[in-house]
Amino acid sequence: MNDSRSAIQTAPGAVLPNRSAMRSMPLAGLLAWLVPGAGHWYLGHRTRAVILFVTTTVTFWTGIAVGGVHSTVHPSQNGAWLAAQLCMGPQSLGALAAGGYVRKHHAGDIAYQAFWPADNLSVVYTGICGLLNLLIIIDAIARADDSAASSVDAGIRARGGP
Amino acid sequence: MGELLAQLFVQPISLGGTAQFLMLLPLVLAVAVVYKTIHCRDLRDMPVAAMVLWVTILAGMMGIGAGLYVMYRVMA
Numbered sequence: 732m733n734d735s736r737s738a739i740q741t742a743p744g745a746v747l748p749n750r751s752a753m754r755s756m757p758l759a760g761l762l763a764w765l766v767p768g769a770g771h772w773y774l775g776h777r778t779r780a781v782i783l784f785v786t787t788t789v790t791f792w793t794g795i796a797v798g799g800v801h802s803t804v805h806p807s808q809n810g811a812w813l814a815a816q817l818c819m820g821p822q823s824l825g826a827l828a829a830g831g832y833v834r835k836h837h838a839g840d841i842a843y844q845a846f847w848p849a850d851n852l853s854v855v856y857t858g859i860c861g862l863l864n865l866l867i868i869i870d871a872i873a874r875a876d877d878s879a880a881s882s883v884d885a886g887i888r889a890r891g892g893p
Numbered sequence: 894m895g896e897l898l899a900q901l902f903v904q905p906i907s908l909g910g911t912a913q914f915l916m917l918l919p920l921v922l923a924v925a926v927v928y929k930t931i932h933c934r935d936l937r938d939m940p941v942a943a944m945v946l947w948v949t950i951l952a953g954m955m956g957i958g959a960g961l962y963v964m965y966r967v968m969a
């Protein structure tokens with residue numbers, strides 16, 4: 732199930748660079764931040780991308796469901812966890828905005844506030860999920876770098892270089 | 894339907910007792926699946942590798958927990 736395509740084989744011993752396989756590292760990283768797995772999709776790793784998207788998204792929203800948006804992605808209560816949560820991209824920004832809306836319009840309503848252990852669990856779930864997406868972003872950037880390097884190597888070989 | 898879905902993410906769930914420990918299982922599974930999806934060269938190897946890693950992490954955590962509990966009982 733190796734779904735990457737970095738070079739095209741035209742004849743025995745002659746490998747030409749596949750320009751479409753040369754992928755931008757910043758774009759792969761940005762896509763991976765915007766939608767978990769999108770960086771891998773962009774690089775041609777479609778099956779990997781779907782697995783990564785489903786796993787991280789389900790885990791993140793499970794965390795939100797446990798603690799509710801009021802208490803989970805909270806800019807002043809959860810400290811460094813917020814930085815980890817924000818690695819989930821627009822999903823975490825959406826949860827942050829929804830939490831801000833609930834905190835503003837239902838201030839003091841304990842029905843929307845999570846208490847121990849649900850508050851801790853939800854923050855840990857979403858924080859770890861954000862850190863997993865950081866790992867996915869780094870992997871997408873590394874794979875984009877590898878695809879660019881293999882395309883350059885293929886070009887050198889095609890020109891009769893080392 | 895939309896309101897019900899919104900309530901799911903707005904109102905927290907009350908957890909306690911065994912449920913809070915059971916919540917560890919899906920979280921560790923997610924970690925194992927993501928890690929092995931990234932690291933396995935052939936994705937056909939991923940399900941088994943992820944299951945092995947899942948069990949390993951859980952066994953490790955239970956071992957550490959049991960060890961700390963024994964240490965606490967001995968020192969108390």
